[in-house]
Amino acid sequence: MTKFQDVTAVILGQDPYPNNKACGLAFSCAIGSAKSVKRIIENRNIRIPKKGTSVDLSPWAWREGILLLNTKLTFCKKDDDGNNQHADIGWDKITDEISRQVCKCDKPVVFLLWGGEARKKISIIQEEINKKHIQQDKAKIILSAYPAWDGKLSTMPLFMTTDSFNDTNSFYGCTICIRIDWSI
DSSP: OOOGGGOOEEEEESSOOTTTTBOSSTTOBSSSOOHHHHHHHHHHHHHSOOOOOOOOOHHHHHHHOEEEEESSSOOOOBOTTSOBTTTTSSHHHHHHHHHHHHHHSSSOEEEEEESHHHHTTHHHHHHHHHHTTOOGGGEEEEEEOOTTOOOSOOSSOOGGGOOHHHHHHHHHHHHTOOOOOOOO
């Protein structure tokens, strides 16, 4: 849906929804809904008044160039410890390389790292930014806890207290005078 040269932002999640809700785009739902995407829409509606409650985020990809990427690309039922059984089958190598390639494009990009699994990519992204000597106005990283996370013991700000949408648009307003249309 989104070619590397057209990427304006990357939203990184953790793994696809179980129970046939996943559609191949991080946080987006093909069928039904999930707490995380409901929180994303709720936060967006608070920060940028847009009507609508659709949980299909695909317009962000095909219309706005937002790459909705999970750090793990498949999900298998959780094991006895509650972990995704597909977590360690090599998806990190692929998603690391995708992140590197996005950094290599010649246009500004924002990385929205939502959750602990996404935050693990910060060193790879920062390394590529440093390697290319990318100026501060060419890349931005925005961190937040996982959207569905309610816990108080997070090292990142809770998702509902952050303003990823306006922070992204502020970055672009200062660099190339565009605004992402966050409507769905």
